[in-house]
Amino acid sequence: MTENGGRRSPIEHGFPHLETVRASITALFRRLSADGIRAYADSLTPADATFTTDDDLHLGAQRVASAIVRALRLPDARMVVSFRPMEEAATVELAAGPEYFIEANDRFRVHRRDLAAALAHEVTHVLLHRLGLSFPATAENEILTDTAAAYLGVGWLLLDAYREDALTHQKLGYLTPEEFGYVLARRSRLTGEDLSAWFTSPQAYEAYARGRAMAERDLRRPPLTAAGPVARLRYAKDRRAGAASGQGAAYGTAYRFERRDGGLRVSFPCPVCGQGLRVPVRGRLRARCGLCHTVLDCDT
Numbered sequence: 001m002t003e004n005g006g007r008r009s010p011i012e013h014g015f016p017h018l019e020t021v022r023a024s025i026t027a028l029f030r031r032l033s034a035d036g037i038r039a040y041a042d043s044l045t046p047a048d049a050t051f052t053t054d055d056d057l058h059l060g061a062q063r064v065a066s067a068i069v070r071a072l073r074l075p076d077a078r079m080v081v082s083f084r085p086m087e088e089a090a091t092v093e094l095a096a097g098p099e100y101f102i103e104a105n106d107r108f109r110v111h112r113r114d115l116a117a118a119l120a121h122e123v124t125h126v127l128l129h130r131l132g133l134s135f136p137a138t139a140e141n142e143i144l145t146d147t148a149a150a151y152l153g154v155g156w157l158l159l160d161a162y163r164e165d166a167l168t169h170q171k172l173g174y175l176t177p178e179e180f181g182y183v184l185a186r187r188s189r190l191t192g193e194d195l196s197a198w199f200t201s202p203q204a205y206e207a208y209a210r211g212r213a214m215a216e217r218d219l220r221r222p223p224l225t226a227a228g229p230v231a232r233l234r235y236a237k238d239r240r241a242g243a244a245s246g247q248g249a250a251y252g253t254a255y256r257f258e259r260r261d262g263g264l265r266v267s268f269p270c271p272v273c274g275q276g277l278r279v280p281v282r283g284r285l286r287a288r289c290g291l292c293h294t295v296l297d298c299d300t
Contacts, residue, residue: 024147026274043153044071049116092122117157124149142174150183181211
């Protein structure tokens with residue numbers, strides 16, 4: 001796992017990986033099912049992640065790693081944590097198990113506050129390895145890992161490790177701070193869990209708020225009834241064009257029109273899991289996502 005994407009590099013902000021993040025959430029739903037995702041409703045608590053200078057180095061690291069294993073529902077996986085000088089924050093050796101070896105950066109011997117965040121990323125690698133879930137490219141696979149960690153209840157630690165001020169310049173993981181906030185906000189909407197009080201880093205909370213604003217926009221995109229008046233006007237214009245041509249969508253929109261079986265239909269992603277939905281264009285209706293089972297109020 002990277003640290004700062006290179007510790008001396010500027011910290012990237014914004015949403016440059018958003019499409020891969022969304023694809024990662026959809027992949028999690030497809031692999032685990034809606035019920036499987038909801039089994040991760042309770043996040044790893046701050047108490048379970050705490051690792052101080054009063055703890056024995058190796059026993060404390062094992063305790064935190066074991067708590068993350070339980071949070072990710074890997075009861076038969078054993079993590080062996082060691083420390084050495086390295087560029088990365090941590091790495092894990094993926095094998096058949098049940099024992100996995102994690103190497104953490106030597107700096108965590110002294111600066112223990114964020115060890116749990118580094119371990120969360122590596123244990124999530126183990127979970128995805130066992131699930132057989134991966135993306136072809138290494139960079140996309142790391143984004144999948146960060147997204148899964150955040151969406152399944154342990155990755156809030158990675159956002160809380162983000163600090164950027166006059167004295168500190170640190171970020172763990174591959175997502176930007178805002179992208180971590182986006183994933184956590186989508187998780188919060190699904191589980192009802194509010195993590196905002198758990199952040200110890202003011203910058204992490206601010207990034208969470210920016211990510212939450214982006215996640216809320218997903219819930220206000222046409223043809224959902226919560227879309228605002230400007231978006232609705234644009235949708236109506238695109239719908240007329242779609243009716244005339246039988247297909248198409250305007251640049252930058254998430255929906256697409258097509259004529260099927262003599263009627264016009266609109267396709268759009270589910271705002272919860274990202275699964276593509278296709279419904280008839282006939283005014284107000286309720287659509288049920290077949291993947292996450294969310295019922296959506298639409299005005300098509």
